[in-house]
Amino acid sequence: MSSDPRDQLLAEVDLALVHALQVNARAPWARIAEVIGVDPATAARRWAAINARGAAWFAVWPTPERHAARSDAALVRVAARITPEAADAWCRTPWVLAVERTSVGTQAFVVGHGGLAALEQRIHDLVALVDDPGPVHVEYAAAVPRDDSSWRLRVLSATQVRDLSESRTPGLRAPGEEAAAEVTALLREDARMTWGAMAARMGVRDATARRTVERVLAHGLVRLGCDVAMPAVGLGRGVVVRARATPDFDPEVLVRSPSVHRVLRLVGPAEWTVSCRFTSLTELDAVERAWGPGIEVVDRWTVTAALKRNGHLLDSSGRSTGEVDVDW
Template sequence: MDAFDELDLAIVHALQIDARAPWTRVAAAVGADPATVARHWQALRDESLAWLTAWPTPERWSSTTDVAVVLLDRSTTPERIDELARLSWVLSVDESSAGWLLLVAGAAGLAALGERVRTLDETGARIRRVDIAAAIPAEDSNWRLRVLSRGQQRLLGAAPQTGEVRAPRPEVVAELAEALEQDPRMPAAALGTALGVSEATARRTVERAVAAGVLRLGCDLAMPAAGYRRGAVLWGRAADAEAAAARAVQLPEAHRVGILVGPAPLFVCVRARSLTELQRIEHAWGAEVEVADRWTVLREVKRNGHLLDAAGRSSARVPVRW
């Protein structure tokens, strides 16, 4: 298997919506029987074409996390980049036409984030540019395929919450995320054992964390095998940066959106089937946005805690800690 068929893509989209949905519910949404769905998913996992993820949401980031977008010179060797990609607080690594692009995270303030950036410099990597994020409205786990219809997606949606959902305590969320990191579909009984609580409490804790927007359970995939063989980084400016960023989040092609501190503060990473689509994407973003620069993504090296091979498959998992 080296590419997705229509059922594969539908299954991945379903798991992006609800990674813990029973196979019976996924099967109902994608129009196949549960055994077939489970067999397709196992084949995708075996080929490292798709994998489940447990990831903090932008809501959790905004309250606990500082992020720096770091550009390293292209002279930095691939061997050095591989070392940096294995650092738990380096969230993503892309080889771009401008250089190596890294997202670095920290939860101990800007001074500590600066120390981490200096750590990159001390490894021998030449830093060309550092931008600090004021906000991260969207990151990679937000992005979804557009395969299932709205009706199919409704079959996967959780029951609507009544009133405001109270998030579990931060230390509980951290413990939960660590337990689900290796297997987001871990049965509630096993999760309860890991957390030292009952099966029912474990199930409710997951539901509350997801509903409150402090944890996202989803599914990632090898983008080239799904036809998304091209990527770009757009830098832009607008009179109302927050409104422009909100519009960028709605672009189907946008998988990472940031508002940085700099002359062109809008930072948007997009993926497409062809670079000829960039003009259409920029037009859809809005006439109010001035695109100041464009970089082509040559290769994704790391995304959401997974190292990627040349074909975009997950080759190893690096536990995310910051």
């Protein structure tokens, strides 16, 4: 067993802390501490420790709805196990949101603005970074019913989650794109930036800054949460499942599955791509059976390494390196 503290599983209190921050990343430490049963100083100190070792980190994601409104997306896979240099180049390409090595090659989830022709050019440029890519598979996304931002640890009770959840003021009007972009940039810089600091940066009063952030979050322009290194929570095995479904199949069956962290509906003969996380690969059969008879699995492959997720670069153990390279 490794003696490196970065490789250790998170303690139960830390799992509860991460789940709390997934529910409400900006909740005051006093509120979080009360819910998980520690004092505020302990909650803040433990977060600083697990964040410093890359086991968990704050992240800002655009919602799938905003993806659909502003951009096109595609899943790109090359058959080759690309070189570390090419993999690093992929990860440092801002419009590549995720990169994974798998048992059938290296895949990337990419986005583009300006139509499919512009996205096609980006894909061409990406593949050109690989000396000998082998067969290249490209499938365009019709929808993203679930992305990593909605995946949660299941540590806190329903009551604890409710106590942490932020109530939204009804009737808030949608903010403009400029305001949404400004809020997104500030949250990426510091997800827990104080209202006073945020107001000073925006050149407005504290109350105005708070309302602006509330509007951005309430209208689904961005999700703010807490991501976690999968090995640190005992989920060090990943599988991608390709499937086709009957016309009456309800994709919510996939979205609600606790093991599923990403669901893509692609334009192709097997339209569903489902990414799962497990403690052991033996869990896959039970998860697929739970999806019911309306979906037919046509292929599966194992994720051997996650290199980038939602713009965050990961090390060989799936921990955050602290580097973010993303342009939604």
